[in-house]
Amino acid sequence: MQLNGSEIIIECLKEQGVDTVFGYPGGTILNVYDELYKHPEIRHILTSHEQGASHAADGYARATGKVGVCLATSGPGATNLVTGIATAYMDSVPVVAITANVGKPLLGKDSFQEIDIAGVTMPITKHSMIVKSIDRLADTLRRAFKIAKSGRPGPVLVDVTKDVTAATYEYTYKKPEEIVPETDRITEKDLNRAAEMINQSKKPFLFVGGGTVISGASEEVRALAHKIQAPVCDSLMGKGAFPGDDRLYTGMLGMHGTKTSNLGMYACDLLIVLGARFSDRDVGNPKSFAEQAKILQIDVDPAEINKNVIVSGSVIGDIKEVLKRLLPMVAEKEGGEWVSDIMKMKEAYPLAYSPDGLTGPFVIEEIYRATKGQAIICTDVGQHQMWAAQYYNYTAPGTFLTSGGLGTMGYGLGAAMGAKCGRPEKTVINVAGDGCFRMNMNEIATLVRSNIPVIEVVINNHVLGMVRQWQTLFYGKRYSHTILEDQVDFVKIAEAMGATGIRVTRREELRPALEKAIALNAPVVIDCQIDCDDKVFPMVPAGVANSEVFDESDLAKKNC
Structure with a gap:
């Protein structure tokens, strides 16, 4: 049957079993969004920023094992996906990013919101391609999903010129090719x-x-x-x-x-x-x-x-x-x-931390107890990420989502959004530092608008904790631009965006806060105030043998 390019894109998504996409509309991709409007069977999550969309597609993929999908318009819309695409590339996550570009006659002429996004993303994708002819559209999209999922998975970008989204061509349904494990090189x-x-x-x-x-x-x-x-x-x-x-x-x-x-x-x-x-x-x-x-x-x-x-x-x-x-x-x-x-x-050599006061490790252990170890835990990057890796016992794959290769601050909230969309039956908690939360806190508004019940636990030490730890241990305590001295109130920010905000300053306040957040089944931000000099141990200094690992007790002996 004859369909226009936008209709073909939607039909190809349906072919691949896509039920959720994350994105942000704009001029060149309007034809696609107009067609998406007619297909409520594909849930679209309008994020607050395109980076949130790419992280959400990543989190959806990691939590479900399916291919995550994000959409963006040309120019800045497309470039805002780049950090999320690179994050997925470093961690081998199957994502298909679909962007629209200016019409073919306008390519290469510095047109409004024109950029060679296929060229920009070439080093950070398994494959990137631009579709400038309607007869190549369906097969290119099908190929993108196959590449993203096969072998060592990874992100694929498909850029489509606006005239292709409006042109018509014969479309015939094709069953997706089965992705089989790679065994050719096993001898x-x-x-x-x-x-x-x-x-x-x-x-x-x-x-x-x-x-x-x-x-x-x-x-x-x-x-x-x-x-x-x-x-x-x-x-x-x-x-x-x-x-x-x-x-x-x-x-x-x-x-x-x-x-x-x-x-x-x-x-x-x-x-x-x-x-x-x-x-x-x-x-x-x-x-x-x-x-x-x-x-x-x-x-x-x-x-x-x-x-x-x-x-x-x-x-x-x-x-x-x-x-x-x-x-x-x-x-x-x-x-x-x-x-x-x-x-x-x-x-x-057990993991150990101070038994006094509210600390990062205690927060993670209390999350583990409150969720009985059954939650999907997402993190941003820094000290809280390491504590979440150390003090929560993960017993199943796809339950710990973090940016390991690229180390992307601001990753976790978008990823948690995607994970909850893909696994709605699971409790999904993002553990963030206050520095990371500032990066993409705007996605709290997305959670509220789309009724996605994610719990955001901010381990708030009012500093860039991991960088401060390095400055303490290796840079003579010269805290160059790592102290976050301001009056930002995360509880008020949460409430302003329509979420529930809870502040925790003492150990005994944490468990009730977590139980309330889980029971609410709604977006919640829990602001946990910890000391600025809590550190992650054990530690191996960069570039030395792992046998040089030390902890707080070793430091105390050394300084005696």
Whole structure:
């Protein structure tokens, strides 16, 4: 049947099973919005800023496993998506961003609100393309969804000129292609080598990354860990891939990982790395990373093998499929002395914080208790992000959403919005710092307008906490532009936007505030006032070996 370009865009979204999109209208995309008006089966969330739309599409994708979709007009509308697109790219999140551009005759003439957004986003997408002919529109959109979801997922941008959104062409429905796990590069040779390394190991250690979450390999990872009695640590992006309440779990690895994970990694004879890219925040000094051990890396992306850390063996392919084939090839092990040693480490080096006053770690633990560990937790970036990773036990994938690679302040509120739209049955809480909340607090108005019941917990220390921590430890306490000395009242801001605002200054006030927020089932902002010098420990200074991990007690001994 003959349809115009805008109708084709909507029909392609329906083909792909899209039920929610996030966006902001403008001149060049008006034809698409006019058609969207006629299709209430696709819920559109009008965000307060296009960046909020891209973060919301990201959060929706992470929480549901589907492709997230955002829309924006040309020029500044499109460029406002860029930070969210880059965030999704760094964390391998499947997002399709659809933008509209000026008409084809106006391209390249510095027209009003014209920009080469496909060119701008080329380095931060799996693929970016501009559609300047109506006969290419449907197939380009279908290809975009396939690219976003297949292999190592990531964002794809499709820019459509305004004349294409108005032109007509023959449209025929096509069932979406099935996305199958990548197995072409899995070889018997690599599997045999991997099995041999595991079977010969006396002290195996698992390091679980975000690729494990993406592949849906949680059951296989748990089966492997228990079959070979290997302790398990994770990266920030790997949270939830292995249950945080499992006996073999040792906590996060890296800059703010546990002492048990950082020191235990130097005691193993085999480090099995599942879907982790050896980020500098995880490995510290790559030259000394697990230098005593053999390293086996399993990853879907061949570009990650030997990129940051040289490994002894590797298997390239979807982690779930690799582990399915590998599990029957490995022999059961007794935990024995190795696991016993790690358990002793866990007892000797627990996470600890001051028992006095309202602190970041206490806030996270109280959230865990109030939600019984069943919430979706989103975060922004900074100290609160690390506390949320350390003190909330994640037992399922897709329940901890954070900007790990790009480290985007302002990410969490939009992501929480998207997660709640995708998983309405879940309690969704965004944990933010006051600096981050200032970045995208305007999306509270979106939550109220669209009746999206997200709880925003602001851990408010009136400073840029993580930067201040570095200034305290490494910059002689020179607090250059990190003190937020103003009279901003987050409770009043919440109320002004139509949400409920609650201020918490003492420990005993927090649990009632959380229970009230959950019971209200409406947008709520809880402003938790903590001390400006609360710090995140343990810590590994940038660029040094993870074995140099220290905590507050180590600092006290050093300063004696």
